[in-house]
Amino acid sequence: MRAHAASDRVLIVAPSWVGDAILTEPLVARLREQAAEAIDVIAPPWCGPVYARMRGIRRIIDAPAAHGQFGLRRRRSLGIALRAERYARAYVLPNTWKSALVPWFANIPRRIGYRGEARYGLLTEARWIDRRAMPQLAARYVALADRSDGTLRREAPPPMLIPDEANRAAAMHALGVTRERPVAILCPGAEYGPAKRWPVEHFATLATRLVADGQAIWILGSPNDAPIAASLTAALGTSASTVIDLTGRTDLGTAIDLMSVASLVVSNDSGLMHAAAAVGAPLIALFGSSSPLYTPPLSSTARIARIEIECSPCFERECPLGHFRCMRDLSPELVYNLARAPSPSAIPVSSR
Secondary structure (H helix, E strand, C coil), X not given: CCCCCCCCEEEEECXXXXXXXXXXXXXXXXXXXXXXXXXXXXXXXXXXXXXXXXXXXXXXXXXXXXXXXXCHHHHHHHHHHHHHHCCCEEEEXXXXXXXXXXXXXXCCCEEEEECCCCCECCECEEECCCCCCCCCHHHHHHHHHHCXXXXXXCCCCCXXXXXXXXXXXXXXXXXXXXXXXXXXXXXXXXXXXXHHCCCHHHXXXXXXXXXHCCCEXXXXXXXXXXXXXXXXXXXXXXXXXXXXXXXXXXXXXXXXXHHCXXXXXXXXXXXXXXXXXXXXXXXXXXXXXXXXXXXXXXXXXXXXXXXXXXXXXXXXXXXXXCCXXXXXXXXXXXXXXXXXXXXXXCCCCCCC
C-alpha cells in the first residue's frame, strides 16, 4: 500500500437513480484498494440502503435537496458543516452544476468529476471522457479514481452488495415467505417509464411456466409498481394463488436482501435489475428502449434478453412510434429458454 497524508478522507456525491448508485460500487472498491482513510457518501435517502450494503462506506449523508431542487442554502450549510471532516478528495458523479456545490463549500482541495454544466471553478479536475472508448457507466466512475486522462489502470470489478442476512431472515418471517421451493423473483416495474416495461401479459405467461416447473413466484417493486403487480396477478387467474405480491411491502434494502436467495430474477432495466446482479442472483435482464452497452447488469450470472430492431434503443419514456415492438416482440418463450439454459458465461450476451 502506498503511504498517505494524515488525512486521506474521500467524499462521494452520488447519483440520484438507484441503478446508477449501485454502479458506483466499483469506484468505492477502487478507493478501498487505494487505502482511503474513510469514504463518505452524499446520497438521496432512497439510495441510502444501497450504500449501507457496500463495503468501505463509513458514513451516509442525506443529500441536502431533493432530486430536481436547487436548495442553495441547504447545500451551503452542509458544505460548511463538512469542513471539519478535512476531506482530501471529492468525487462528484452527477454532471449537474449544483451537485458540485457541497464539495466547493466544504473547501475540499481536490474536486473531481466529468465536464458537465460549466462547472469550471467548482471542480478542480474537470475530466473529459471518450464515451465511445468507455461506454459503460460503472467504468466511467472508476476511471475518475484511476488516471487523470480518464483511462482505466485495469478493468473495473463488477458491483457487489453485501446482503443483510439478519434483516432478510426477519423480513421473510414477517412476510410469511419461505425457501421451501426455488424462488423466482419478477420485477415488472421501471420508474423511468413504460417504454422500459415488458408487457404484463408476457410476465404472466412466464410466471405460469415457472410455477409449472415447481418454482415459487415473488413479485418485487416499489409502491409505485403495485398497480402493475395487481395487473399481473389478475392476468394469472387461478395461478395467482401460487404468486406472492411483495410490491410496496419492503423497503429497498429488504428487496436487495431478498434477491440474494432467488434461483432466478427476471427484471426490466431498473434499479432492482442492478441489485439482483450485485448480489449474484441468476438474472434475466429485459432491455427494450434502453441500451445494455451503457448500463448492463455486470454479473457473471446475468443474461440480457432483447431483440434487434432499428428504433431500439430510443431512450424514451414512452414508445415514440406507438408499436412498442422492442418489448412486445420479446417473447416469453425466449426468456423462459434463457432461464432454463446452462449457466451463462462471464459476459452477458444479447439474445435475438
